[in-house]
Amino acid sequence: xxxxxxxxxxxxxxxxxxxxxxxxxxxxxxxxxxxxxxxxxxxxxxxxxxxxxxxxxxxxxxxxxxxxxxxxxxxxxxxxxxxxxxxxxxxxxxxxxxxxxxxxxxxxxxxxxxxxxxxxxxxxxxxxxxxxxxxxxxxxxxxxxxxxxxxxxxxxxxxxxxxxxxxxxxxxxxxxxxxxxxxxxxxxxxxxxxxxxxxxxxxxxxxxxxxxxxxxxxxxxxxxxxxxxxxxxxxxxxxxxxxxxxxxxxxx
Amino acid sequence: xxxxxxxxxxxxxxxxxxxxxxxxxxxxxxxxxxxxxxxxxxxxxxxxxxxxxxxxxxxxxxxxxxxxxxxxxxxxxxxxxxxxxxxxxxxxxxxxxxxxxxxxxxxxxxxxxxxxxxxxxxxxxxxxxxxxxxxxxxxxxxxxxxxxxxxxxxxxxxxxxxxxxxxxxxxxxxxxxxxxxxxxxxxxxxxxxxxxxxxxxxxxxxxxxxxxxxxxxxxxxxxxxxxxxxxxxxxxxxxxxxxxxxxxxxxxxxxxxxxxxxxxxxxxxxxxxxxxxxxxxxx
Numbered sequence: 001x002x003x004x005x006x007x008x009x010x011x012x013x014x015x016x017x018x019x020x021x022x023x024x025x026x027x028x029x030x031x032x033x034x035x036x037x038x039x040x041x042x043x044x045x046x047x048x049x050x051x052x053x054x055x056x057x058x059x060x061x062x063x064x065x066x067x068x069x070x071x072x073x074x075x076x077x078x079x080x081x082x083x084x085x086x087x088x089x090x091x092x093x094x095x096x097x098x099x100x101x102x103x104x105x106x107x108x109x110x111x112x113x114x115x116x117x118x119x120x121x122x123x124x125x126x127x128x129x130x131x132x133x134x135x136x137x138x139x140x141x142x143x144x145x146x147x148x149x150x151x152x153x154x155x156x157x158x159x160x161x162x163x164x165x166x167x168x169x170x171x172x173x174x175x176x177x178x179x180x181x182x183x184x185x186x187x188x189x190x191x192x193x194x195x196x197x198x199x200x201x202x203x204x205x206x207x208x209x210x211x212x213x214x215x216x217x218x219x220x221x222x223x224x225x226x227x228x229x230x231x232x233x234x235x236x237x238x239x240x241x242x243x244x245x246x247x248x249x250x251x252x
Numbered sequence: 253x254x255x256x257x258x259x260x261x262x263x264x265x266x267x268x269x270x271x272x273x274x275x276x277x278x279x280x281x282x283x284x285x286x287x288x289x290x291x292x293x294x295x296x297x298x299x300x301x302x303x304x305x306x307x308x309x310x311x312x313x314x315x316x317x318x319x320x321x322x323x324x325x326x327x328x329x330x331x332x333x334x335x336x337x338x339x340x341x342x343x344x345x346x347x348x349x350x351x352x353x354x355x356x357x358x359x360x361x362x363x364x365x366x367x368x369x370x371x372x373x374x375x376x377x378x379x380x381x382x383x384x385x386x387x388x389x390x391x392x393x394x395x396x397x398x399x400x401x402x403x404x405x406x407x408x409x410x411x412x413x414x415x416x417x418x419x420x421x422x423x424x425x426x427x428x429x430x431x432x433x434x435x436x437x438x439x440x441x442x443x444x445x446x447x448x449x450x451x452x453x454x455x456x457x458x459x460x461x462x463x464x465x466x467x468x469x470x471x472x473x474x475x476x477x478x479x480x481x482x483x484x485x486x487x488x489x490x491x492x493x494x495x496x497x498x499x500x501x502x503x504x505x506x507x508x509x510x511x512x513x514x515x516x517x518x519x520x521x522x523x524x525x526x527x528x529x530x531x532x533x534x535x
Binding site (some may be wrong): 053055071074075077079081085086087090091092093096097100103104106108109111112136156 | 289406407409410412413415416417419420422423424425467470471472473476
């Protein structure tokens with residue numbers, strides 16, 4: 001039953017210069033699994049995603065992505081940044097943004113071909129925005145922009161998908177579309193790592209949870225990690241309660 | 253009317269000026285779109301000022317024929333330097349650029365001020381002399397135009413990605429510093445090509461104004477590129493014809509390079525005004 005490991009953290013610590021940002025991350029994300037990175041603001045969730053992309057170095061221990069060091073796995077990994085980090089005035093169409101997911105496959109000096117345009121159109125349809133292809137990226141709502149960035153990642157046909165707070169400020173329709181697309185991708189065998197503030201969402205939709213605040217408080221199935229004791233320890237006394245149906249609500 | 257736009261260019265020196273200006277209009281229009289996308293106007297300005305001492309030294313060493321090599325050496329060095337500064341991320345990039353551009357510029361002014369023909373030389377280097385362009389200058393500009401075309405065709409998608417989402421580009425494995433070196437070198441070469449015709453000060457307008465005008469008219473990158481090239485070329489042509497007609501027909505001496513820039517700015521003002529009017533009417 002146990003599927004092959006896609007991402008392995010082995011006592012990994014990450015530092016910016018001499019300042020430690022995140023320590024002792026240890027666990028495995030298997031192919032087809034969705035693992036949520038949860039923890040309060042500044043816990044190191046984005047740092048861990050950057051480390052998975054090989055953009056910040058691992059200070060001690062190791063991170064292995066698809067059997068390689070992170071920097072050498074970039075062509076197999078797709079990243080979905082937060083949509084609000086991008087300039088909404090930039091003169092670029094939705095279709096052009098999604099097509100960027102194909103650039104690495106196309107290579108230098110070549111223009112995108114028919115197959116690339118088809119793959120981009122298919123990815124855009126997968127997030128439910130096929131009818132917005134010709135619109136300017138900045139004219140879409142925040143949630144729709146986030147879906148376009150997911151489509152760009154899908155167009156790259158990755159074996160691992162990394163999403164940084166994709167549900168922040170996203171409307172319900174877009175959240176549903178994002179979740180459905182992520183689940184489809186995982187069902188197809190991709191390993192998914194997603195950082196989120198939303199503990200309830202993580203509990204409901206993810207196969208594993210990595211609970212962080214400067215170091216790891218737990219890594220495993222939601223039922224094992226999202227316990228009141230561990231959450232209280234990670235969130236440092238921020239009020240937590242168990243809501244209806246056992247959902248966890250964090251107030252911070 | 254048509255006569256005013258066509259007749260001046262019968263004279264060989266005017267024909268050469270027109271060819272040079274049209275090439276520069278197209279070159280600056282196209283490269284200017286990338287300057288606009290990356291918000292590199294200030295960096296471009298820094299390159300133009302840094303090139304100035306190179307122009308002066310080149311001129312002092314071997315006269316007119318030394319200008320382009322001198323400018324080239326300084327431009328390439330400036331582009332490499334600015335790329336390195338941006339890559340370190342530790343220093344305040346704006347302040348560093350400002351210090352460098354004023355320092356280089358001052359060196360250029362000190363060197364040129366030791367010459368007897370100080371004022372005339374300074375004016376020519378700062379504002380160009382498109383009417384005395386020779387064939388060698390045109391060849392340089394044409395070569396840079398071809399090179400710019402090849403770079404934009406071959407690496408356009410990577411440069412677009414870098415401008416739109418640099419973090420994602422890095423995550424996908426692109427070397428941002430390498431891409432920036434290419435685009436900074438390209439901007440530096442455009443400045444070098446423009447030195448003789450419009451001078452180191454006015455080239456910034458040739459790069460920024462057509463692209464900004466095009467951006468007002470469209471949000472589609474392909475359209476912006478086409479309009480910027482068109483506006484750059486038409487502005488160059490109209491500017492030259494206007495300066496000739498004013499000087500020869502009405503005894504009102506207008507510097508050619510500056511007239512081209514003013515025509516471009518007039519386009520920008522007209523488009524801005526037109527859009528403001530349309531918004532008012534719609535209300």
